[in-house]
Amino acid sequence: MKRPRWQFTLRTILLLTAAVGVWTAVIVNRREIPQLEQRIKAMRLLARELDIKDPNKIAVVKCQELWYDDNEWKIYLPEGKFQVSLATQEVDAQDLAPPSKSAPLPAGTFRLSIAQEKQGKDWRIRVLKNGQEFITVDEPATWHPGHGSSGGGAYSTTEQMNSSEPLVLFRRRFMQPVSATSSQTPNGPCAGVLLWIEPVK
Known part of the structure; x- marks a missing residue:
């Protein structure tokens, strides 16, 4: 078959x-x-991972916010001399301001955060490095009258930039009343919070 x-x-x-x-x-x-x-x-x-593609440039990314007004950054600084500065007066819409306080920063990777807190009637602005208090500035109650503000933290995605330029992490400007029912941010410098890193020349 x-x-x-x-x-x-x-x-x-x-x-x-x-x-x-x-x-x-x-x-x-x-x-x-x-x-x-x-x-x-x-x-x-x-x-929001810190991605360092060029070790000769600054790298920065803002950490995920865990609560309202949570501002913390992961930062990498290349070899060189840098300082972090905090200004609470004469904060402009674009330019830097006279620093209230400054402190040196070493090269390497670290976390930097800023907090604006009420201390009784007055205000305390704190900058923390890796969770440890680094810079503190106290301001009177009149510094922030509570009419609102504009601005905030930057770099929600990793960015790298030349180490010769200032790195502005946080810019907040306080509004001032223009009538009984409305407020607006002034055109010129005003009270607020400005946090930045820059090379020491």
Whole structure:
């Protein structure tokens, strides 16, 4: 009795099934990988990791806010001399201001945060380095009359810039009343909070 011309053994059927499965997986993966890569990019933004591509440049990213007005940054400084400065008066919309206090910063990676707190009727502005108090400035109650403010922290994604330029981390300017029902930020310098890092020349 002759066998049918297209008769297959069990081993051949299993090999064909495996081959079809592998090629199906390859096709599905080729379609899915670009979508997954886009999702990974979005997740990296949420993670806010400090990405240092050029060790000769400053790198900075703002940490995820865990509560209202939570302002903390991961920072990398290359070799050189730097200082962090805090200004609470004459804060301009773009330029730097006369610092209320400054402190030296070493090269390397660290965290820097700023907090604006009520101390009785007065105000205390604190800068912390790796969770330890680093700079403190006290201001009277009239410093922030409570009419609102504009501005805040920068660098929600990792950025790198030349170490010769100032790195402004935080800029907040307090509004002043213009009528009985409205307030606005002044055109010129005013009370507020300005935090920046700059090279020491």
